[in-house]
Amino acid sequence: MERNNNIPNTELNKYPELLPPMGRNGAETFDKMYENNNLIDYILSKSDLKKGNFLLTLGAVGGGGAGKKVMEFIKEIESRSIPYSVMAMKNYLSSNPLISFSEKASIYQVDDKTGSWEILTQRCFETMRDILEPISTVVSFGPRTPNLEAARKLGFTNIFAIDGAVPDKWESVVGASGFPDTAYYLPAYQACTYLTTCGWERAWFPPLQTLPPFTKVEVKSQPFSKQFVKELIDLRSITPQSARNKLVQTGRYPDLIGDELLVVPTMDKVYLNPQALVANGKWLTTEQFGQCISFVNELIVGLSQLSKKTILYLPDEIREMAQPTINKFISGNLKIVARDYIPNNEYLLLRKAGVSIGRAPLCVSTAEELGMGNPFVICPVPARTNDGISYMTEAEAFEVFKKIDAAKCINLGESVSDAILEIAEIKRLL
Helix, strand or coil, rough: CCCCCCCHHHHHHHCCCCHHHHHHHHHHHHHHHHHCCCCCHHHHHCHHHCCCCEEECCCCCCCHHHHHHHHHHHHHHHHHCEEEEEEEEHHHHHHHHCCCCCCCCCCECCCCCCCHHHHHHHHHHHHHHHCCCCCEEEECCCCCHHHHHHHHHCCCCEEECCCCCCCCCCECCCCCCCCCCCCCCCHHHHEEEEEECCCCCCCCCCCHHHHHCEEEEEEEECCHHHHHHHHHHHHCCCHHHHHHHHHHHHHHHHHCCCCEEEEEECCHHHHHCHHEEHHHHHCHHHHHHHHHHHHHHHHHHHHHCCCEEEEEEHHHHHHHHHHHHHHHCCCCEEEECCCCCHHHHHHHHHHHEEEECCCCCCCHHHHCCCCHCCCCCECCCCCCCCCCCEHHHHHHHHHHHHHHCEECCCCCCCHHHHHHHHHHCCCCCC
């Protein structure tokens, strides 16, 4: 391989020549964001660890991407020997068994079996009040405010919230006990620095009208550990066929022995779960939920009509929701493989081996695609709804993300199968 004299040796390692231009664009913007706007470095620069531990408060958000944020944050601060304590809601711990903590970390659990935000916030306050060790910095994951309000009410001044976007709403509703009776309490936001995460550097900032008033908001990198970033960079040197071979060699992917086109949507199964609806006290509106279902159905129908034999990987719950469409449109050219759990290192290889489809420019999986220099398809879903609301400001971020040219960008309703074939050509999968 001839050396490109315009690229220093260090860059040759990070940007191998086998990367297509779209992949290199993604890798470069990922590296700039991680190096120049590192979330963990930012929090450390604002913290005085001589005054006490980090307190990580968990339980205000769900989903695979949110769990990855927590796991990577913990991995990185442990690698730097930063002392921390954990305050977690019991249901969160049982629902996220992959999240583990240092033996040195004190774990405080909050009983979250209540339908009242007022009661939950009071319980968070009481648990945080009774923490024994000194705390210098409170780091809360997710947009909901029981933990943030507990920290504010106890007089903490170094409080950070970490989420993929600014909150969709905010209120000042207070119950009879004096604790907020809402999951989105405005004074709690105003008492913290709200860190929204992004995997790419392109002058992105949430529209000012979407910000809680008088709240400090910063856009920072995904909280990936240095170890994980190195793993992503190493994957830049692996061809799709090599990634496929590695998976076959594990013995767990017999379906990949042939030459079928592999398609891997990264949408979290929570978006196809009716339990996530507002009617059930969660966050998805009926229209947003419908958009997610429509997208998956369109994907299945489009792939069933391709002349190229295709394998579609779907989480079990998504396949279950789409089963009527599968029954009607399944063809000899489309095979659907459903697995409930895939280790993350193998999940990354699956996406390198085929065509992955992202649902949001600001999510963890998009940062992973960029980090490993992997051209992919992206379609914001949920997208903007008829009431004008943009889910987690993804529609606005999408317009900025397009300019990077790191993915095939389509809107809901455009042909996802055509976009898949375009990326397959770029990755030389056809």
